[in-house]
Amino acid sequence: MHKLLTSNLKLGIIAGGQLAKMLIQEASKWDIDSYVLDSEPDCPAASIASHSILGSYRDYDDVYRFGKMVDLLSFEIEHVNVEALIQLKREGLRIVPDPRILELIQDKGLQKEFFARHGIPTAEFKTYGSAEAIRGGIERGEISYPFVQKLRKGGYDGRGVAVIQDAGSLDSLLHGASLVERRVEIDRELSVVVARNGKGEIKSYPVVEMLFDPKANLADMIICPSSVGSEQSEKALSLAARIIEDLKMEGVLAVEFFVDQDGEVVVNEMAPRTHNSGHHTIESVATSQFEQQLRAVLDLPLGSTQLLLPAVMVNIVGDEGHEGPVRYEGVEEILALEGVNLHLYGKKITRPYRKMGHVTVVSASLADALEKAKQVKETIGVKSWKHS
Amino acid sequence: MHKLLTSNLKLGIIAGGQLAKMLIQEASKWDIDSYVLDSEPDCPAASIASHSILGSYRDYDDVYRFGKMVDLLSFEIEHVNVEALIQLKREGLRIVPDPRILELIQDKGLQKEFFARHGIPTAEFKTYGSAEAIRGGIERGEISYPFVQKLRKGGYDGRGVAVIQDAGSLDSLLHGASLVERRVEIDRELSVVVARNGKGEIKSYPVVEMLFDPKANLADMIICPSSVGSEQSEKALSLAARIIEDLKMEGVLAVEFFVDQDGEVVVNEMAPRTHNSGHHTIESVATSQFEQQLRAVLDLPLGSTQLLLPAVMVNIVGDEGHEGPVRYEGVEEILALEGVNLHLYGKKITRPYRKMGHVTVVSASLADALEKAKQVKETIGVKSWKHS
Numbered sequence A, B: 001m002h003k004l005l006t007s008n009l010k011l012g013i014i015a016g017g018q019l020a021k022m023l024i025q026e027a028s029k030w031d032i033d034s035y036v037l038d039s040e041p042d043c044p045a046a047s048i049a050s051h052s053i054l055g056s057y058r059d060y061d062d063v064y065r066f067g068k069m070v071d072l073l074s075f076e077i078e079h080v081n082v083e084a085l086i087q088l089k090r091e092g093l094r095i096v097p098d099p100r101i102l103e104l105i106q107d108k109g110l111q112k113e114f115f116a117r118h119g120i121p122t123a124e125f126k127t128y129g130s131a132e133a134i135r136g137g138i139e140r141g142e143i144s145y146p147f148v149q150k151l152r153k154g155g156y157d158g159r160g161v162a163v164i165q166d167a168g169s170l171d172s173l174l175h176g177a178s179l180v181e182r183r184v185e186i187d188r189e190l191s192v193v194v195a196r197n198g199k200g201e202i203k204s205y206p207v208v209e210m211l212f213d214p215k216a217n218l219a220d221m222i223i224c225p226s227s228v229g230s231e232q233s234e235k236a237l238s239l240a241a242r243i244i245e246d247l248k249m250e251g252v253l254a255v256e257f258f259v260d261q262d263g264e265v266v267v268n269e270m271a272p273r274t275h276n277s278g279h280h281t282i283e284s285v286a287t288s289q290f291e292q293q294l295r296a297v298l299d300l301p302l303g304s305t306q307l308l309l310p311a312v313m314v315n316i317v318g319d320e321g322h323e324g325p326v327r328y329e330g331v332e333e334i335l336a337l338e339g340v341n342l343h344l345y346g347k348k349i350t351r352p353y354r355k356m357g358h359v360t361v362v363s364a365s366l367a368d369a370l371e372k373a374k375q376v377k378e379t380i381g382v383k384s385w386k387h388s
Helices: A001-008 A018-030 A058-068 A082-090 A099-106 A108-117 A131-139 A168-173 A230-246 A289-297 A331-335 A366-379 B002-006 B018-030 B060-067 B083-088 B099-106 B108-117 B131-139 B167-172 B230-247 B287-299 B330-335 B366-379
Strands: A010-014 A033-038 A052-055 A072-075 A123-128 A147-152 A162-164 A179-184 A188-197 A202-204 A208-213 A218-224 A251-260 A266-272 A311-317 A324-329 A340-344 A354-364 A381-383 B010-014 B034-038 B053-054 B071-077 B123-127 B146-153 B161-164 B178-182 B186-196 B202-204 B208-213 B218-224 B249-260 B267-273 B313-315 B326-331 B342-343 B355-362 B381-382
Touching: A010 A018, A010 A058, A010 B123, A018 A033, A018 B018, A033 A058, A058 A082, A072 A289, A082 A099, A099 A108, A099 A366, A108 A123, A108 A179, A108 B287, A123 A131, A123 B326, A131 A168, A131 A179, A162 A168, A179 B355, A188 A230, A188 A289, A202 A230, A230 A251, A230 A266, A251 A289, A324 B218, A331 A340, A331 A366, A340 B018, A354 A366, B010 B018, B018 B034, B034 B060, B053 B208, B060 B083, B060 B287, B071 B287, B083 B381, B099 B108, B108 B123, B108 B178, B108 B230, B123 B131, B131 B167, B131 B178, B161 B167, B186 B230, B186 B287, B202 B230, B218 B366, B230 B249, B230 B267, B249 B287, B313 B366, B330 B342, B330 B366, B355 B366
Parallel strands: A010 A033, A010 A072, A033 A052, B010 B034, B010 B071, B034 B053
Antiparallel strands: A123 A179, A147 A162, A147 A179, A188 A202, A188 A208, A188 A251, A208 A218, A218 A311, A251 A266, A311 A354, A324 A381, A340 A354, B123 B178, B146 B161, B146 B178, B186 B202, B186 B208, B186 B249, B208 B218, B218 B313, B249 B267, B313 B355, B326 B381, B342 B355
């Protein structure tokens, strides 16, 4: 990465949401010139990107033209036009992670087949071409209730997933090519963010535990360190490292796990990028997941993933019943709590459960951090001017 | 600060160097819209500021017009056109720190008189209107050798200071209104960054020790915690808090101290802003000095100044014999050291001893951090393409 040394390196980031914004906050420390491709001129990353380029990450021409502007390409979302990336790579552009990783992960069917092929424990599954084909599978006795249907492509933040309890809820089946999974009786949900560079060096962040808000279908609180036993924790860490190694992937990978009622650790899914479950690393770990992404993209030595302080991360989501220009409440109160670190992404419009920001509480005591995180949740309000 | 809650707050920062850049890195986390006034279009802060405005901070019209664009005004340098600030304040703009603080601190004579009036220990001094007047003072026996001459206005990073050993070095006297100080026999140099908000809340960062490079006349390494005894450390902390209280100042104030050969702690000078001696707080303290500045400017509760890990900060300055477009050497090697945090400011042109960036090394052991900081100094190179 000879160009890093010249202070002229152009890093392209596809999509300009909060992950891109937090990556640029790190990239600016190394004086890297940041280019963002997004279809919204006031996307979160636009306010601090060196250059904002308007265009769609799903469009071949937009992605291709954007790639020709930069020295290095990465992304904050996996649903990118892969054909454009493959062409750019053919023409010599360094893209991290590699387009073939995106191609695999964009399709939850291919993702599951990868797990099966490499002996990675995951819920039993079958793939089907449509809702109709799933009904056929049920009639043939291939599928038993309850089960989970996941669209192979396009799912995000809990969208594209249906839980079918019994024959009476078959009307909820989603349309499109899907995989059908045995429903895991979930005891806990864990996540591991792991990074690998071009020299094959691998570093994993400590296991976090994800607490879900059933209404928002979003991870509601992230706790680090998790409260699972060391056996399960080591299992999750070793699986995450095995997956990134088997993928021969450069970059940052988030792996989500279920721990079932019998204490078995199975992989749920993965994302080839920084992740909500790693936001706490900005304050609680020696190297944040965003700096780690930069290190991997630049093929630099990976940074230490040592946890400095216990941390609890709370998502700040739009309040129910509010849609329109955003207005935050309770900011001053939460900033009076020691150890509270506020991140507002800068989205202009709030909607119910939209991710608008997050707070990481660090403390020498996890119990204290949890207590304060609950206070933050109760105190912060994300309203709209229109409904006030 | 009702506007903070709307995601539309416009923060103006006068001058766009590294201090402004690091302030914007924090402001972007709270989704504050940043405006920077600088005469250089590619100043360090321009790469991440929401809006870069071209103009001189010394020019009345430029400062006044800039102030009319924003909701709140702060600065990264004290040599701002104060008349424009006073007019803007009269028209209702919130400016933090207040223009009267700038007026006082811009003039080292007024600064010293403030210390004397408030019983703050500082080296004995007298003020003179010119080099000629100083010669007169010597003839009248008011001044004895060795002494230090400081220009009342415009000094920065060691410029505007002359050390006069004896009559033979009188040719080195600087021209302009000056103060003449008894030369302190310096044992150590300390610094305290302290903040105060509009509610009168005061928080001080731990005392740091500054090691100087005699060639560059710049603080070369900053060590936190310092190695001075607790009595001197408490003296420095209490003086810093007394000064900001006596000034009734809102904002961040850096106070530099000498410890003389007898162990006495005296104030050297102060700056009404974030400071090189506080850069380590980005990684080593719960709240960085830049977030603290934001909190003070927004009149929010001040953040915790608890030291999380011992830290050593090293300035990255231009190598001797190199002037021109910058090229860094050894970046990959230093990033391989655990605990190394790199900040490159993004200045395009290097000059001998120009501050181009800094590195903060954090470690559970201060000795380890010091060892690595020395390695960083030996490894990093700031060259110019032209001279390679």
